Amino acid sequence: QVQLVESGGGLVQAGGTLRLSCAASGGTLSSSIMGWFRQAPGKEREFVAAISWRGLTGHADSVKGRFTIDRDQATNTVYLQINSLKPEDTAVYYCAADERGIWFRPWDGREYDYWGQGTQVTVSS
16 A cells, blocks of 8 residues: 655745655555645645656646656655745645556546645745
8 A cells, every 4th residue: 555655844934945755655656646735724625736757747837936846766755845935835735646647637636546644834924
């Protein structure tokens, strides 16, 4: 059974940076699509970024230019570099894996098979 464990969240001031990590275990996800989603209090979960096994990436318009997704295939780890944090970035950030690896609707959470427990990011103004 694949397990995804996020880390790297915390409390930061606006304008700060964070680097979130998602470590996968229990299986190889080398051909999967890996995604980051977030959910703020009282809001629906939203897509943040995704990366294919070949390195193709997609980012939500709201985070383009500030967030960058990348992955280390050798260690089964996916990262989300977050720069210029804003208070509206406050949310629980979730990592997800789509085993099929087909770059079809990477922004759609229903495409993903596995989810982590999430890591809290809080941005103070």
